[in-house]
Every structure is written in structure tokens, then in C-alpha cells.
Amino acid sequence: MPAPEQIRTSDKSLAELKEEICDIGRRIYAKGFAAGNDGNISFRLGPNEVLCTPTLVSKGFMKPADLCIVDMEGNQLDGVRKRSSEILLHLTIMKERPDVNAVVHCHPPHATAFAVAREPIPQCVLPEVEIFLGEVPITRYETPGGQKFADTVKPFVKHANVMILANHGTVSCGETVERAYWWTEILDAYCRILMLAKDLGRVSHLTRAETQELLDLKAKWGFADPRLEKGMEGCDVCGHDVFRSTWAATGVARTAFAPPPPAGADRQPVPSAGAIDHEAVARIVREVCKQLGVPTPG
Numbered sequence: 001m002p003a004p005e006q007i008r009t010s011d012k013s014l015a016e017l018k019e020e021i022c023d024i025g026r027r028i029y030a031k032g033f034a035a036g037n038d039g040n041i042s043f044r045l046g047p048n049e050v051l052c053t054p055t056l057v058s059k060g061f062m063k064p065a066d067l068c069i070v071d072m073e074g075n076q077l078d079g080v081r082k083r084s085s086e087i088l089l090h091l092t093i094m095k096e097r098p099d100v101n102a103v104v105h106c107h108p109p110h111a112t113a114f115a116v117a118r119e120p121i122p123q124c125v126l127p128e129v130e131i132f133l134g135e136v137p138i139t140r141y142e143t144p145g146g147q148k149f150a151d152t153v154k155p156f157v158k159h160a161n162v163m164i165l166a167n168h169g170t171v172s173c174g175e176t177v178e179r180a181y182w183w184t185e186i187l188d189a190y191c192r193i194l195m196l197a198k199d200l201g202r203v204s205h206l207t208r209a210e211t212q213e214l215l216d217l218k219a220k221w222g223f224a225d226p227r228l229e230k231g232m233e234g235c236d237v238c239g240h241d242v243f244r245s246t247w248a249a250t251g252v253a254r255t256a257f258a259p260p261p262p263a264g265a266d267r268q269p270v271p272s273a274g275a276i277d278h279e280a281v282a283r284i285v286r287e288v289c290k291q292l293g294v295p296t297p298g
């Protein structure tokens, strides 16, 4: 078995990679994405070695010496602390995705609210989200920890870099730990913006044509998106075409957010402040003042 120092997936030393995981741990904790000892981070060192965070340690206060090394079956090879109980989730993603070296799992509150509501993440709203994330799936619920839980990502992981785990949290993956973390941060910021916009009263969607422009940019920049793959040609780009067939099995249903306008429809009409009937308002004010027996203002 190769020594842990023989890193093949990164130019960085083992010490630097440990520092990087501790740094991302601090960022996850500072963002409120991991309460108590929640969350775990991993990095593939080589074909059968994965660096990972320990169980029962706050991700905001980890030291490099706290980190563990496991093999691809989750057996601990190195480290004084016990490896994360959710390592099988990380290893399953790495086995399914040879391009992935890093996995980040945590419980960011806004994205986890969608996980609890089992509400599909609206598409075609923010350009950056279309470019970096695409459609975000919600997995089937399983008790965390075992292989059965880890297997819930299998139907989705080849088509998504960030997934919502039903009634649990999120998991994201990438070439580096920082990249894997980005997808979680972008997703949680997006979920927060959606909730704030809904509170203001309306979420307006990009048109299909505007979204198609973003997909063209995505193809040009070399980002993968299932909507760009053969067989998805002519799909409804805002219609959750990639993962919608899984909704029945995962209990996902559109409840809180309206669907985007149908393909071919133009932008939704914007109610204009100019539409207020000032004469009608003045009439109501006069009537209220009369009933109250007070003089009409103005």
C-alpha cells in the first residue's frame, strides 16, 4: 500500500491538504452550515486513500492532527481520532465519479429547509446558478450513516455536483475541497434569495430564450450540464426535465414556489405602480374620514 505522503491527486503536500480541510471546516462553521459537530469533508489522496474529518469534533475548530485517513471501504488507516460516521457517503460519490477528489457534506439552513419541505429548487432564476449548479436533485430519505443512505445519491451523482439530502442537508463534490465547498455555498445563498424574494411577493423567471443563452455560455466554458447532453435536446430547460421523474419516489413536490411560465410564454407581466387608481384611493379616504367624523387630510 502506498504511503500517505505519495499524493497523486494534488500537487499539494499532505500537510497542506490537511490545512485546506481545516480552513474549509472553519468556513462551513462560520457560515452556520454545521451546528455542533455536524458536517464532514474528505479528499482523495490516491486510488485507495482518502483524507477525512473525524467524528465528534466541531468543524470550526479542527486541527490538522485531528484528521484521519481511510481506505475506499471506509477502514481507518491513520489518525488518532475516529473517522466520520458518514464517510460511506463520500466514498460512494468518489467511486461513482473518478473526476471527483473532494466531498463536502453539511447542513446549510436554507438549502436544508428545501430538504425538509422536499420542494424542488426553482430553475431559471439566477444566471450564476444556471451556470454553476444547473438542476439540483433531492435524494430519497434514509437513516444517515450506512451504505443504504450513501446509495441514495447514486441515481443523481453522475449528473450533479451538489445534491440535497431529503430531511438532512446537502452534499457537494469537486476536483478540490474549495471547489466542492463552493457549490454548497452557492446553493445555500440561492435558496436564501428565493425565500427572500418569495417574501417580497414574487419570483420572476428568466425566459427560455434567456436560459438557452446561459446554457450556450456554459457549453462554451466547458461546464457539464445534463441539459446539454444528447437525448436532452429539445428538453424544457426550466422544467426540471433531468430529475423530475424521481420526484414520486423521493416525495418531492412543488408546493411553495410556482412553476416557471410554460415554454414559449413571454416574461410574466409586471404589475406597475402606475396602475394604482389614485382617484379611488382618495374616494376611500374621504369615506373613512366621514365615518370617523374627522376632517379629510390634504
Ligand SMILES: [Zn+2]
Pocket (backbone or CB within 6 Å): 038, 039, 086, 105, 106, 107, 144, 168, 169
Ligand atoms: Zn449530516
